[in-house]
């Protein structure tokens with residue numbers, strides 16, 4: 001038995017390392033010899049596929065699947081991610097053959113239900129945000145940012161104005177400056193105040209005739225509502241710019257805030273965060289992007305429209321009568337994610353969505369209040385959907401935020417987000433969401449309080465050793481980053 005196997009948590013070698021040449025899961029007759037079917041381009045040597053029996057293959061992949069720590073196995077308090085429970089009814093509906101097995105090239109007359117589903121999902125999102133238009137095709141939050149910025153660029157070109165600067169607060173998610181740069185804008189950072197919010201005076205001082213717009217996350221990545229957002233929107237508009245809102249944290253305000261009332265011109269919605277779709281392994285996601293009347297004519301194609309003949313797709317600029325900024329991806333968007341989002345919205349109902357955002361904020365504030373005695377909250381007062389702490393409580397203990405996170409694994413909790421946002425030192429950012437019970441939160445709180453006391457009591461060495469109850473001990477992250485081994489060699 002491998003040294004790193006613990007109990008029934010078995011070490012899992014690569015499937016190539018389990019190779020027994022000649023073994024096979026099936027017993028088929030030799031194929032007939034076909035001479036030169038590929039004109040001499042046939043493979044001349046074996047490609048080295050491993051030989052395993054069927055049970056060995058089943059066990060290999062089943063064990064790998066069990067190593068997947070996720071929201072379905074433990075409390076997963078990552079901040080800036082909204083790792084909520086994804087109701088199974090959504091999955092069931094997304095797998096219905098009439099929804100899962102259709103093809104984007106089918107004639108519109110044969111997929112009226114699917115087009116109606118896209119239209120209905122769009123309708124819910126527009127209604128919840130109060131925004132008049134939406135682009136459904138962006139495939140993720142970052143793609144929605146890209147879509148919004150393309151739309152802004154198209155609107156500026158239409159105004160024949162050259163504005164190339166985008167203002168982005170220091171606390172922003174890294175995708176914000178990246179999307180702006182990818183769209184050809186230059187990024188100008190805005191500092192945060194001691195209250196963890198945009199410095200309004202500093203922001204106003206940066207406004208000018210070359211500013212295309214501002215990207216602001218609300219609630220922001222410190223888990224705080226930008227309470228001067230109306231003044232911010234007005235100042236940006238007065239300077240001739242557009243106001244982009246990063247809506248990744250929309251889970252905190254659904255049903256409570258009409259985004260349109262905040263003066264927002266464009267906002268992406270991460271369906272996979274706010275409206276339930278399993279995520280975290282890199283997809284799938286969807287980032288529908290709502291638009292104000294000013295930007296609506298520049299929305300990308302395709303769009304689903306409805307008239308007395310039914311639903312159809314507008315695919316080309318000439319058909320649309322508007323000035324679309326372009327096209328973001330093949331086909332019509334992440335359809336399976338739309339199914340999940342619509343199932344979620346319809347099963348929750350408007351009242352349920354409002355309840356969910358309220359409960360998410362309540363849970364975060366419960367963590368903030370209960371942990372304030374042992375950890376150091378970064379900002380005064382209540383928070384929105386996430387509770388932000390920094391590492392001042394670890395001062396002089398020799399324990400870092402990373403050590404603390406590793407010790408949490410031994411306690412049975414996936415660590416929170418660490419070292420983000422960058423505006424506080426050694427950040428610990430926790431987002432419990434609405435789906436955790438008070439019981440889970442109480443266990444989490446007791447565990448974190450205990451760890452904090454242990455750190456302050458001089459147990460740095462035990463933190464440096466953590467995790468000890470996992471199959472793997474602490475990894476050498478520097479070596480992993482500097483000399484990654486990405487290919488298995490026989």
Ligand SMILES: *Cc1c(COP(=O)(O)O)cnc(C)c1O
Pocket residue numbers: 080081140141142143173175176217221246248249270285287
């Ligand atoms: C998650 C997130 C994004 C990016 O969304 P993706 O769907 O991962 O591309 C952008 N901004 C914020 C604040 C986020 O939390």
